[in-house]
Amino acid sequence: GQQLNQSPxxxxxxxxxxxxxxxxxxxxxxxxxxxxxxxGEGPVLLIALYKAGELTSNGRLTAQFGITRKDSFLNIxxxxxxxxxxxxxxxxxxxxxxxxxxxxxxx
Amino acid sequence: xAVISQKPSRDICQRGTSLTIQCQVDSQVTMxxxxxxxxxxxLTLIATANQGSEATYxxxxxxxxxxxxxxxxxxxxxxxxxxxxxxxxxxxxxxxxGGETQYFGPGTRLLVL
Numbered sequence: 001g002q003q004l005n006q007s008p009x010x011x012x013x014x015x016x017x018x019x020x021x022x023x024x025x026x027x028x029x030x031x032x033x034x035x036x037x038x039x040g041e042g043p044v045l046l047i048a049l050y051k052a053g054e055l056t057s058n059g060r061l062t063a064q065f066g067i068t069r070k071d072s073f074l075n076i077x078x079x080x081x082x083x084x085x086x087x088x089x090x091x092x093x094x095x096x097x098x099x100x101x102x103x104x105x106x107x
Numbered sequence: 108x109a110v111i112s113q114k115p116s117r118d119i120c121q122r123g124t125s126l127t128i129q130c131q132v133d134s135q136v137t138m139x140x141x142x143x144x145x146x147x148x149x150l151t152l153i154a155t156a157n158q159g160s161e162a163t164y165x166x167x168x169x170x171x172x173x174x175x176x177x178x179x180x181x182x183x184x185x186x187x188x189x190x191x192x193x194x195x196x197x198x199x200x201x202x203x204x205g206g207e208t209q210y211f212g213p214g215t216r217l218l219v220l
Contacts, residue, residue, distance in 0.1 A: 031207040042199050042211035043150070045108070050207070088149060092207045099149045 002027045006089050006098030014106050019076040021101040023089030031092040032065050032072040037100075038085045046087075047074070081105055109134050109202050111212035119218045120190050127186045128215045130200035135180035138203040141173070144214070145196045153198075156183040190219045 006023045013019060023032070031050050035043035047058050049065035049072060056063055062075045072091075076083055084105050089098040110133040120126050130139065139156040153173055154162040162175035177183045187194055195218050201209040 033208060035211075040214075040216075042111075042214045045208065045210060048206075048208045090209075095152070095209060097149045 002094075002096055004089055004091060004096055004098040006101055008101055009099070010102040010104065012104045012106055013079055015079060015081060017079055019079055019083070019103060020073060021087060021089075022071060022073040023091070023098050024071040025091065026070065028069040029091035029093065030069070032063070033090040033092075033095075034061075034063050034072070034074045035088045035090060036085050037088065043088060076103075079103075079105055108210045109136060109204060111200060111202060111210060113200060113212040113215050115215060116213065117216040117218075119220060122191050122219055124190055125186055125188045126190065126217060127184050128198050128200075130183045130185070130212055132181045132202050134204075136202040136204045137180070138205075139177060139183045140201045140203070140209065141175060141183070141185045142199040142201065142211075143196045144199060150199065153185070156185075187217065190217075192219045195219045 004023050004025050033048050034046045036046055037043040047056050047063040052069045053067045054065040060077045065072055086100045086102050088100050112131045114129045141153040142150045143153055144150050152165050153168045154164040156162050156175050156177040158177045172188055174186045197214045197216050199211050199214045201211045203209045
């Protein structure tokens with residue numbers, strides 16, 4: 001069946017560094033979504049991508065919908081402590097989720 | 108985006124009992140979904156809650172174990188029946204108002220002893 005391969009599984013970075021994570025699949029999707037989940041909370045939508053090649057920013061976050069429609073990446077610039085959490089990619093047509101990237105920030 | 112609330116936010120239950128989780132949305136939505144997130148894992152879709160008809164269950168999930176109600180366009184319940192420790196998870200509802208984008212509630216944390 002369809003699945004999303006999200007990498008890296010976890011990251012340990014210094015505050016102020018840039019972060020990059022991606023999601024790939026062997027299947028084609030119409031929509032890519034990126035969520036962040038804080039401990040004890042539900043996932044919060046960060047960015048939604050609806051068109052192949054689309055590059056969208058939300059503050060320090062930038063995400064792109066791959067031109068092949070089989071992948072997407074999320075970048076976070078100048079990381080801060082509140083960026084800590086789990087980031088999930090998700091893709092439609094019938095929504096599926098990646099396994100998540102756990103972001104840890106070292107002081 | 109829709110504002111979604113869930114009750115209870117957490118519960119501890121004895122095995123063999125049932126827990127009913129409520130999901131309330133602040134606006135009418137077409138699609139409501141129920142997910143399970145086991146500890147340290149990603150989200151797994153349990154079922155789509157259909158207004159006025161039976162829920163549509165994903166492979167591996169059955170109505171007897173996870174009965175769902177959707178009496179109107181702003182409310183749904185998920186019951187987890189005959190609880191066992193393996194049912195200890197976070198249960199999340201989400202909504203899609205028609206734009207291929209889902210918004211999630213805060214989740215219900217269930218611990219089964």
